[in-house]
Amino acid sequence: MSMSAARSAQSAQGAQSMPAAQPGDHAFSCSGLFVEYQLRTGPLRVLEDVAFSCAPGEFVSILGPSGTGKTTLLRILAGLLAPGRGSSVTFEGAPLTGPNEGVAIVFQDYRSSLLQWRTVRKNVALGLEGRVAAAERAERVDAALDLVGLSDRGNDYPWQLSGGMQQRVQIARALVMRPRVLLMDEPFGALDAMTKGQLQDELLRVREVTGATVVFVTHDVDEAVYLSDRVLVLSGSPARVTTELDVDLPSPRDQVATKEDPKYLRIRHSVYETLKGAHQ
């Protein structure tokens, strides 16, 4: 694709930065989704008959024990991995064929995902280079860094930052693209409990500001219930969505009050019950 084509596609998108989804459209929708890895010993089916959809603006967590295929599912939604032939996966009503404009990913391992030789600013700007003029790029990078509280660290290198800050850089790199959907793969899994809580609240605030749809993969039950509008439990081998739970907790959520809310405890309880059942 030529540079100018990329640029005009971007500016067309910039003119209407809000989601173009029609009422009733889903951000993602999949049915009969399966994935098989070809191993030397034969095909290994990882996901089987996965079906779910998520509405624009919704915060959906995909919860399950490690090794169930959560990351595989997220990679399919990201367009990084093709699902098995015959699976149906759509993004905003159209069949998903590859990485989509308007979808940004935050990877699990911030250290290997950031470019260690670029400053924080240049890491955040990466996706805009060659598509957005320098002045607008600087503005958008400033705004994204501001949103994650890293305005004063723009000229540092990633390895000069703490783990939590590096993950913020990755979130800023995703936000600068003005995504309609954020895909997050256990983004806080490697962080200590305090930083994790802090970033969870920042994520909820960012989502409030941007109105983005979030699909959040985690193996942490509390995290899933605390953050989400809806929790999908992925379990079994091959895995499928075994349970869907609506989390009708009030917003904004609070690390102390929400987690003491009897409703929160009830939902948390039933998620644990589901997971226990799946293991027997």
Next chain:
Amino acid sequence: MTAGAVTPGTEATSRPVARRQGRPGWRPRWPIGLIIPVVLVAAWQLAKSAGALPYANVPSPLQIWDSAVTLTGNGQLPGDFGHTLAACLLGWVIGSVIGAAAGTALGLSRAVWSYSMASVEVLRSIPAISFIPIAVIIFLQSLKMEIVIAAWVSIWPVAVSTMAGVGGVTSAHRDLAASLRMSWTARVTKLALPTALPKMLVALRLGLAGALVLAIVAEIVGNPHGVGYALVNAQQQAQPAEMFAYVLLTGAVGVALNALLSLAYRRLAPGFHLAETARRGHGR
């Protein structure tokens, strides 16, 4: 905890301990490195003056210095070094560009690799020196011949390390590039080449050293110009002081070129340089 991790407040008291244990960042200040050469040169001069040197044709350091001053004064030495450096640097730049391009193609394209790698292995195994007689036949006794030889020797290390480097783009970065829908050009210039750069720097140094050697050898056996021919000439006229002046200056030029290259790397690619320093510091 080792003494390397002292807090700033206790620095003054724990410094001797740190030094004894060889703190990783510790380096002797540079004049210390001059002690040995100065002592050696002084011993050489004394031995020569006392008539204790068994070889009559080995000049004294002072004679070498005098001859270097004379040769500089009459313009012969700067002219010869100018010629040799021009051949070496031009050849090195041309060879490095070709090597980087070839290495990128080899590292990124399975097809290019499959078709070309056997030829690359054969060509780079042939000692570059053995091409000089052939180069003289083709390009005659010219500066061009020297440049071609210097370029030839620079191509291979750069090509092989660039190939290994661009092939080292991690799956995390490939996923990132795909999700940001980066163009092929952007993937090469923003991910593959930066990934390869530290390896390429090592190769660029090897290539530069090789280019200087080959330029001089090409002048000794091929093109009668520059430092190489000056050495041959001085030998035939039995001027050992001149020969030593040329040889020692060549060493100094090699050191200077290497230092310039390191400086350029630090200035032009600060992110790499700093990231490597940090990794070395933490990775104990």
